[in-house]
Amino acid sequence: MKAESNKIVSVIVVTCGKADFLKDCLDSLKAQTFSGLQLIVIDNSTDVEFTKSIRSSYPFVQIHSNPKNLFYCQALNQGINASSAGFLLCLNDDVVLDKDYIREAIKGFEHDPKVGLVSGKIMRSDKKTIDSTGLSLSLYRTAKERGYGAKDSSQFQKEEYIFGVNGAVAFYRRQMLEDIKQGDEYFDTRLRIFYEDLDIAWRGQRAGWRGFYTPRAVAFHIRGGTVRSEGGINKAYARRFLSDDLNLLLIINRYAVMRKNESLIDFLVHLPFIALFELFSWSYILFTRPKLIKKILENQIVLKNK
Structure with missing residues (x-):
């Protein structure tokens, strides 16, 4: 990680013990051109040997190992409470970041002090298919992934405001999370997993915050790698x-x-x-x-x- 900026970002990765995914994710964080990162892993695997291997291979990572699977929302709250930065990047372990992702994505917050969420261009692992360029709120009130499943033909090359960000690669301003906090929770733990990204975006919008998309920050997501059966990875429906x-x-x-x-x-x-x-x-x-x-x-x- 090269010295470039005094801005600090806390990166929170939640894992359930898929070692190959986590290795690729952490290696991509280690290679970031943005300096001053605080790296936090919330380990929901309950596998002692898995935790030991992370500590051995990545001694610069702050690891919190849970005795049971706390699911995504509670694990993220745990990571946020352990973090110290003004910006928080929450990642699934099946995500790999381009080396310039954080350096480019954090610029999105500079467009407007009310930007509380930022998304880059999230691609599938084939590097040809779009996974998400941010969330919109559909007419039937679900999270609609912009560009989901489309071939990338530079149709999302314009920076613009968006409703929200995909939970697999979610970049937040801490001030927004504090503003929309529910009691002592940032993420609603009753949800456990799914729709937590839409909930955060919707709460943020109601409180006057905005989402922002920048195509210059690129990430790669193995869609479904964390929760689906092996046959469903990177598949639709x-x-x-x-x-x-x-x-x-x-x-x-x-x-x-x-x-x-x-x-x-x-x-x-x-x-x-x-x-x-x-x-x-x-x-x-x-x-x-x-x-x-x-x-x-x-x-x-x-x-x-x-």
Whole structure:
């Protein structure tokens, strides 16, 4: 890591023990041209030998090893509480950054003091397919990945304001996270995993913060590498490759985030689109994952508590 700036960034990587992914991720952080990085790994693997290997190979990394899997939101809160910088880059372990990613991405915060979230161009591991250029809020109130699955033909080469950032490579201004904090939590731990990126973006927008996209910062994401079965890595239609328990979270978290953040007026305006999405979504579940319906009904208490 070369000396270049006195700005400090805390990088928080959450891992569940996929050694090859984590090695590539940490190697890309070690190669960053932006200096003064605080590197934090939150280890949810519960594997003592895995933790030892990280400490041995990357002695410059601050490691927090958990006795059980705390899931993504609680692990990120743990990392943020252990961090000291004014900017926080939250990463999945299946992400590799271009050597200039942080140096270029942090410039996005300089465009406006109310920029609280920054995304670069996130590519798939084939380096040809776009994974995300930031989030927009769809008419049916889900997170829509800009450019998702499209071949990169320089169609996203303009810097611009966006609604939010993909949770796999999420760059935040600490001031924004403090501003939208819920009690002692930055990320809502009730969500555990999925839709936490939309929740943060939506809460930020409601509080007057903005997202920003810069194509000069490039990262590579093995889509689904952290949570999907091996056959589903880098494939579309994520639900096909998730366990029933993770599919359950994907469904109930959308409702929870919408209920937390949507105003009644906006909900009524978008109700026709939401209803259409519900029709297709529940039809898909009925014919492909009928057991999920029983699980969802059994978990109504979860929805009520959110």
